[in-house]
Amino acid sequence: MTFSEDQYKAASSFAYTMIVVDDEPIAEALEKAPTTTVRKPGRKDSAAAKHAPKDKPPTDAKHSHPLDAKGLIKSALDLGLVCSVVNPTGDEVNIPKSVSQAAVRADIVSLDWHMNKGDEGNLASEIIKQILIADEKSGGRLRLIAIYTGNKDRKSILEAIAKRLNSAKQLKQKVTHNGETVTNTTGLRIVWREKRMGNKRLKSALSEAELPKELLREFAKLSNGLLSNVALATISSMRDTTHHVLSKFSAELDGPFFHHRSLLENNTDSMDYAVSIVMSTLKSEVNKSKVISNHATPEAIKRRLDAMPQSPEKFVLHYLNNNKKLKKFTLNSEDVITLIEEGFKKWNATKKDDALKRQDNKQESPVPSKDQFNKNFSTLFSDSLEAAESNMHEFSFLTNSATSEISSVHKETPPRLGLGSVMYSKKDGYFLCLQATCDTVRGTGSFFFIPLDTTTTGSPDIVVPHGEEQHKIKLVALSVPSRSYTKSRAVNFGSIEPSVGYVPIKYNRRDKGYFVTDSKKVRYRWLANLKYKRALRIAQNMTQEITRIGFDEFEPFRSK
Incomplete structure (x- = not known):
């Protein structure tokens, strides 16, 4: 088992809902790729081609890119995802607004690129913008959005999305793209996937039956650490106990609550008390042992270390000696596991000599003291003392405020x-x-x-x-x-x-x-x-x- 599998396991337990917006949903799977009618061009076609703008790139917006809605929904249900397919054709509703409102409660959103006859990604881009505006109002969140389309030009599509988002005055957060994804610093990930549309020769493309699992894998990449896996699994466990907790709060308990409120000098405090009772009950019902056994065991920690760029031989402890001079001491993943699980004393007795042999003979590499390990242990997972200190401050803020x-x-x-x-x-x-x-x-x-x-x-x-x-x-x-x-x-x-x-x-x-x-x-x-x-x-x-x-x-x- 690998850390990426841990990520997928946590993500699949957390993700419940998926929204797919496509203007060509069909009830049955395609047996072969859709085709367009081919005919011999006439004089009118030649004249139109002669006067067509030269700088406009060719588009496949008028080509048919149907979606096998039935196969998609079935595949999603098999993975435990509730999937809703939305057809945006027609003017009776404001699709960007409606989808952004629904996306507040959706874990995964998938959009077709060319919708509504000739649209060059404008509707998809507007939907994404409205979703992110809503996300910013709530303080940001993990957000996976997929462009699932028959258009093969991934780079141009992602560039167009990034350009539109970065030019939107309503959005404070800027996005970046690397040709593969569009991301920001608050948990956004936008990816492109090609529709197979019955064409089995398109090996890199995905069928609708394959899409939900692929998007779960992409969603898992939003959880990029052991603690984030624990967070996803814990919240998932809270979701699972929701109805059990609700059953405990019967109408008969309103009387004692009103009694409590009537005796308070400032009775608005009773509302805080009511919320605290619910939160406390939820906390007590979380299956902590299940979360720990899946995501916080020594084996899970080992898998997380293996996935780090320092693994297996480049975990470097940065520390200052008595003369305030920066020193470095290199450890491997086995050393780090021993230090995490059994402490400095055990490592010093069993692993220290091996670690010394691995040090660069050209550099002075004294074994750091126990105090130096205790103070600077976080530097093993950072590039510098300053970066480690910043991470420590962030963790302290999270745990104390x-x-x-x-x-x-x-x-x-x-x-x-x-x-x-x-x-x-x-x-x-x-x-x-x-x-x-x-x-x-x-x-x-x-x-x-x-x-x-x-x-x-x-x-x-x-x-x-x-x-x-x-x-x-x-x-x-x-x-x-x-x-x-x-x-x-x-x-x-x-x-x-x-x-x-x-x-x-x-x-x-x-x-x-x-x-x-x-x-x-x-x-x-x-x-x-x-x-x-x-x-x-x-x-x-x-x-x-x-x-x-x-x-x-x-x-x-x-x-x-």
Whole structure:
């Protein structure tokens, strides 16, 4: 088994739906390729050819490229995909809008290129544009779109799509194409596949029966890591348990819920509580053991390492020696597996000598210490110390933040200020709110904050996004200063709005961020809310500093 098979397995468990748009769906498979009528040209044909524009490329738009809808749907069903075939002919509906709306819930979209008698890919391109506009509004997503056509000119088709998308003012994300695919940085993949149309001599072309499996393989390429496989499998497991979870929430439970709501001082909190109950139930029903056994075993990790460009002999640990000089130490995939599964001690005892023999004799290659391995292990999978640090920051942000300014959720529901909110002001820098949760909806709107320091070395306590840098999300590493309680402050944001029960944080379109202003007209930008337990631990550490017992004692006998 290979890592690509792991990808396919995760993708096939996740993908449920497929939309195919084609203006020539037929009920039965073609026995042979469609033909056009051949006749001897007459005088009118010669005259028309003489006056035809010379710079217009030949087109096969008027040729018949039928789709075996029955065979396609059956093949998709056999793979567990629900497939819908849409015929765009006629003016009774807005096809781009309708398809883009349906595509919100579709995993795979396939489009014919030439539709509606002579259309040179305009309808297909418009559908793609509308789908991506909808995707951007939701914050981006994994998106596979296939052009399934009888037109053999893959390069020109993909170039035309890329040109149209990059010229669309409604789209912020630019796309790139390499002659094989069109992609962007938020999970888009557009591919071209040729219709076989009954012509068995076209070996590189695909029949409709082969198309669903081929597109599942392409969809699997969107999941390019072990963690993304785990994510797909976990979400798939949640989908599988959906109806079981729904059966637990009977109408009889509304009474206890209303009772709970009636006792709250700010009863809008009960809606958060309701959602939390559902999410907790879903989490408990996920078959974690099945996900782990398929995608997170030592064998799965080994397959992922084998698929990496460093495999099998070029995993390089980058580290700084005591003189701050960059050093490199090369390991093979067996070394890395031992380090991942059994730790440094086991590797040092069994694999170290073999690794030393493989080092370049022209370079000084001392064995890195345990601390250097612990600190720089991620560099084995990156090109440099800087790239590894960036990946570590991204992982820390993902695991420690509940929500942030880059979340699409807040376009509909503004964030709340409370325990774990990370804020920024141009005047004073970064702050962390440690207001007790129950007090965030009561009182005068005065909140307790501690300052945060930016850090470029060591292990940051908090990583949050703060705007963009060179069209990429900028992540900021922050640390809690020692004795932070001595630098704490209370910030008054005025009265809590009774209608919502909390201090509102509002989006500013000009500055592209979420802001709230205090009673002294100081403007704070909201960056993220930490996960509750993470914020609570920081608060607990601070209270432990405050409650340390200090008193005079006999110095020679004092415990060190």
